Each structure stands twice: as structure tokens, then as C-alpha cells.
Amino acid sequence: MLHRTIHLFRKELRLHDNPVLLAALQSSEALYPVYILDRAFLTSSMHIGALRWHFLLQSLEDLHKNLCQLGSCLLVIQGEYETVLRDHIQRWNITQVTLDAEMEPFYKEMEANIQRLGAELGFEVLSLVSHSLYDTQRILDINGGSPPLTYKRFLHILSLLGDPEVPVRNLTAEDFQRCSAPDADLAESYRVPLPEDLKISPENLSPWRGGETEGLQRLEQHLTDQGWVASFTKPRTIPNSLLPSTTGLSPYFSMGCLSVRTFFYRLSNIYAQAKHHSLPPVSLQGQLLWREFFYTVASATPNFTQMAGNPICLQICWYKDAERLHKWKMAQTGFPWIDAIMTQLRQEGWIHHLARHAVACFLTRGDLWISWEEGMKVFEELLLDADYSINAGNWMWLSASAFFHQYTRIFCPVRFGKRTDPQGNYIRKYLPILKNFPSKYIYEPWTASEEEQKQAGCIIDDADDPMEIKVKRDHSEENISKGKVARTTE
């Protein structure tokens, strides 16, 4: 018996490698591709800033376009998800709801509610995992039921598991022809909203554009530029990588515009053809494997995104300091390296991972001693690729609350910046007020003489924060080392 199906897009905003959509098409005579824009649900789960709303809406627009090309369309229905479903299950005589299986607690709860609704209203529910390389349960099982807490151990477990799940085949127009598509007038009433419709400012300075099409183009670019040119010289300074990346893929993974499995296998193929066979995929696919690592830990750890009640998180006596937190968030700490990074973050929604390390360490263990949960929330709001597990996991890592190394690493807000970009061009770009400072002062403009400051057109007020924070940072270093090194890795 063929179903009349609502397919719910949640975190897999794409048509390639979408196992549950494929399964829906194969089992249905009518298919309604739906995205329920439940604003209350979305914002209660994670903070969403304007840039990420834009990215989401662009991704939905792109999804709609791609569905149209295959003879279907996307229906974006606004409202509380249970109400929306109740309404449309009846209206459209739905017998099956298909959706992507996700591991975040709020998504799991949503799925459980939909199952309940299915039992009540008489429809079936089908969900499949496609957001991670592996079924995380298998990783947990091999590790005796608990998640590996060091990357080394994690890699070892993966080596026992073998290759990840293979991507499913691409969808074709034929797949859609067999199913009847929603009517044209439905498509009109449920079109993708514009930012203004949701009362979100239409202004968008970010160079990142959402959507599967853009994601796939970047994927090709990424593979051409980096993937198979197995580069053996590690650059000592990476100033250009700090600038908005044209081949960066992280927001597309987190929104599901790109499939991690697809990327993994494309990389593996390329690497297999490359000259040096001794290179294991670890070095090329680091980004994907770290993502998998955090997904695995998060899936098996209650209260993962907070300190209280989180079994893997050190209970640390952080300061409550709203003023300093605000200065950090608004790029007003007085350390140019930190402020430039926070400026780029706010304007563009993406910063390089070393930049994330720098500001995360500064907020927590390094300088301000403010709780990592506060930083996590700011990143949630501002980052395009903010992801439940990865964001929380990294914040815990950088604040030395979990996943311990033998020796805790502190990034100095002056020295680390200087080392990464000795000329200071990154600072000049994002903090134009400092652009006339010579490179030797630009990371610590307060060290320049008054005359030199005048020449650069910017006087540094002695009463500013940097000095005070500097002294406190020194003390923090001592705290770290005093409390330090008793933790061992495996």
C-alpha cells in the first residue's frame, strides 16, 4: 500500500544523500515536502541571530528551487509544529510522516511527540539517521556503552568500525513523478518567507549564502583547492585563512545543506588516488571526525550544554560579570586581536577555528574567568555553523572543563595573534581605527608612545580595560598551573 506522506525537513536541508526522503518517495503515491517554521520551538532550543535566520531562509529558498526542478516544491508552514501537523494530517489524508532522525534532546522530544501523534491519528512515522558519518550508537556500543572522551580513543574505535555509511543515490525527476506533488496554489500559500515577514532585519553583510547549491559548489572548490594537493608544508602563519573562506563548509554541514557522508567519500576517493598512500584520512577529514566526536559524546551525556548536572564537566567557580561579558561580546575588550575576531564574528557569522580558540580561551580560563555557557550562547547567536554538540563541546574543551590534555593550554591574546598574523592585516581589516599602527604595536597599541599613537591617529586611553585584564590574566595563568596537570589522557 502506498502512502500519502508528509516529509518533514528539519536539519537535512538538501536533496543529495537524503535517505529518509528517498525512502519516502519510494513508499508514497503522494508526497508533501514540508518545513515547519516553528519559531518558538527553534528559539527555545538555541539562540538564533539575524545572520543565521538569513542563512536558513536562503537554504529553504534553494531547497524549494531544487525541488521545483524535479517537479515538486517546498511548503513552509509557520506555526507550532503539533498544531500544524494535526491540521494538515487531516486536510491531506496523510498516512505517513517521514523525518530525519536527530540526536539533540529537543529534536528527539519532537520526534517522540510525533510518534505519539501518529498513534493517536493513525499515521506511521519513519526516521533515519543521516547527519553523522556513523550510527553513534555503534560507537557507544564498541566503547562499552559510554562515549570516548579523548580524540585518540575515538579514532581507535572508528578504526574498528571500518568505513562510514555510504551516501544514498541522488533523487531523479522520475522519483517525483511517481508521487503526486502538492498543488500550485498550496505552493503559493506556503512559500518561503522573507526576513521582513519574520520581522528580521533584511540587512546582511555576510558573504556566506545558504543552500545546497552553494554548498555543493563550495565542496567542488574545496576539493580542487585543498583536498588532493596533500600539502606537506604546514604554514607557520596563516593570515589568509582568517579571512572569510570561499571554500569553508561548516555552516553547510550544520544546516544539513551538505552531507558529511558525501564529503567523506569524495575526499577518500581523492586521497586514494594521491601520491602518498601513507597518509591516513585523519589528516584530511579532521573537521568531519571532530564533528563526529562531539556528536557521539553529546548523544550519551545528559545536560551536555551546561555545567550543572553534566557528568563530564568540571564544576568550576566562574565569575558572574555581566559587564565584562558584554565587552567581550561587543568587541570592546581593548585587545585588538580579540576585538577583531569578535567583530568579524558579528559581521560575517564565521571565524577561523584558531580565532575561536583565542576568544573562547580569553573569556574563560585565560583572562575573564567567565563561564563557558555564556560564551556558548553568544556563539549560538552569532555563528552560522552553531551546532548543539560541537559548540558546547568546544567551549568545554577550550575552558578546560572537559576532555583534558596533560597540560592545559592558554592562548595569550597578544602573542597568539602576533604569531598567527605577524603583519596584523587581519586587525587592520576588522578594526579600521587601528589601521595606521605599525605591526609591532598593533597587537598592543598601549605600548606605543603617545607621539606614535598620535601619528597613527588613535590615542589609547590609559584607563582602558586592557591593563586590568592583563594583570588578571597573569593571575589566571598561575591558577591554571597551580590547579593543573593531574589529568591524564588515554
Added chain:
Amino acid sequence: MKRAGQKVVAGTEAPGTSQTSKKQKTSLYGSGHGESDPCTSMDWGSLPHHVILRVFQFLTLVDRARASSVCRRWNEVFHIPDLWRRFEFELSQPATSYLKSTHPDLIQQIIKRHADHLQYVSFKVDSSTESAEAACDILSQLVNCSIKTLGLISTAKPSFMNVSKAHFASALTVVFVNSKSLSSIKIDDTPLDDPSLKVLVANNSDTLKLLKMSSCPHVSPAGILCVADQCHGLKELALNYYILSDELLLALSSEKHVDLEHLRIDIVSENPGQVQFHTIKKQSWDALVKHSPKVNIVMYFFLYEDEFDAFFREETPVTHLYFGRAVSKAMLGRIGMNCPRLIELVVCANGLQPLDDELIQIAERCKNLTAMGLGECEVTCRGFIEFVKMCGGRLTQLSIMEEVLIPDSDYSLDRLHLEVSKHLGRMWFPDMMPTW
């Protein structure tokens, strides 16, 4: 938890009663009936004291406190002195801290009923001055105590530094004068001063074994010298460099003194170029090592790169070295030359020149090196493998941030990890920071 007075029957389970016994959740003597059997019935409340005590020792304080309100007998056990030898007071203000505080009523109870039982006491305070002051208030009331171990721990900021010197000193005086058997004191980051040290020494010179007083800016070299002169049982000492003197090392090496086991020295500079560091004579170090051949000498450096001039010019018997900020290539060279007793070396940051030569010299001359950590430095893969080969299996801790290693024409990062693992005799990877 069963209410006291409920009857439990000892004995083996009869076949037909498996249903009933499954319903009983707790049973001290194995499963049994719910019916009472007058010959073998026992009352939870009439367990002997030592049994309850043993059980209580496994419970957290909160659970014990709850259990103590069950019946009088259990309440008596709750107050047995043995359960009150060790206590950690946690003091924090909700406005400044996420963590819980010891309940004020409990604190009152302890002061009233258990002050004389306390032997191992610590105070964990948050960043607020009120918490530090509260700690001092409690200390001032421990008049009949005979404390052996005292710890003042600032978990976030040195909050004790904001307490008035007089208040702090008088609180310490109460403990120092009354205890007379203090053996271990941890009071880093406090306004400890010379007069308080005199009081400590006057009353506890026979028993003092451990004194940790890093970052106590009011203590002078004379103050700590007084401790070394009088407390001949001192085995562990932690202090800042500015109060370390040749006289101190000689005093610790006198015949009357026991072997020193652990000496930790913090060398800190708040502002670059502000402090000129004095040198310690080689003879003084030699005397110390001659007297205590096994002593661990631990040095934590928080200096700016050009402030190291006074250090490692001659042979220095340091065993554990930590550089919390950047340290120059030249300094690492000097360390290779002059630190034959070195066991552990941690370098937070260096520069952009490879440290190959310095590392190889360290491998050659520091034959006791078993642990190393490197961050924000540069080392070529070939140089690093050479270093590991020379140290071999004696390196039990090797912690290198992945980006420290520079791949060259001979070795990629992945080949390197296999080579290093081979020389160490175990699987080894560099430390990796997540790709966020």
C-alpha cells in the same frame, strides 16, 4: 529508606514466598518475610554504634545529615567525633558564584559541637571578599581545636587579599596558638605576614612538615628564614622567588634539619622590567642537594622573555620546570647546559625558530628527563624524532601540541607518530586541538 521500628526477618527464602521478598527493597540480612518473628527480629534503630558509624562513613555529608534525623541513636552516631575529623567549608555568595555553599546552620553546629574534633580543615572560597571574611570568622572561633592540617583555597580570585590584615592575622593566630600540632598549612594567595609566621613557629615548630605560601606578598626573606631555622621537620615548602635567599637554603641544609622533599618556587613578574631578580649562589644549591639528595625542586616561571638573565647561569639543581609564558631559545639552551637533575619540562611558548638543537642538548645532558610538554613552539619532525630516540622509553609523558611539529622532507606528521611510538615503546600521538 525503611522507617526505624519496621521488622525484618532473618533467614533463607522459602520457595513460595519469592513474590513477597521481591517487594522488600532493603534487607540487611537477605530476603525474608514481612511478618514479624519475635525470636529473631531486629530493629534498625538498635544496630550497634560501630555498625552505623561504618555505614555513615560511606555516606555523603548530606545523606548522613538526613539519616541523623531518623532516630536518636543514629543522631548520636552522626555526632561521633570520628566523623568530624575532616571538614571542608565551602563558602560562596550566590551573586558571584555558581557553586553551593556549606549551610550556615551546619557551620554553627560544627563550631558549637565539633570544633575540638576538627583535625583536617580546609576553606574553599569564591571570588567575593565576604566569603574570605566568613572563613576568617570561622577560624577565629576554633578556639579549642587541635588542627593538624589547614588549607585556605581561593578557587577563583585571591579573595583573602581583600580581607584586612588585622582580621586575617588574628584568625590565624587563634589556630596557630591553640593547635600546637599543626603539620600541614596551605595558605597561598593570602595576606600572611612575618609576625604570623613567628606565632606559627613559636607554637608548632616540632610538628610542622608542610608549608605552602606562594603569592603571599607581605612575607619577607627574614620571615621565612625564621621558619627554616626553627622548624627542623619541614619537608615541603612553596614560596615565591623574592623571599628565597642563600641563607634560607643553608638553614634548610643544617644538620638538625630533616631531608627536604619538595621545594616549589614561583618566579613572577607583573610588569616587564619591573623587577631585578637576585641570583642564588651555586654553593647554596649544592649544600641543599648534598643534604637532601632526593629533593624535588620545582620552579614556575611567569616572566617576560628578557627577564631571565639571572637564571641558569650556573648549574642549578631544578627537577621540574614550568614556563607559563614565553621563554627564549637561548634560555632553553642554558637549561640544557646547566640542569642535570631535570625531570620534567613544560614550555608554554617559544618563538618561530625551531628548537631542534636545544632539545637534543637536553636529551643528551638531562638524563633524568621523563616528562615534557611543548606548546606554541616549532620543532622539525626530524629534530623531534632525534630527541625522542635519544630519550627512549624514559619519556613517560610527552605532550606536544600538534602544530608545534614542522613536517619536512623526511617525515610527515603521520610517519612521525609511528616513529615516535616505536622509540617510546607505546602508541603516541601529538595533542590535538579540535577543528572547531
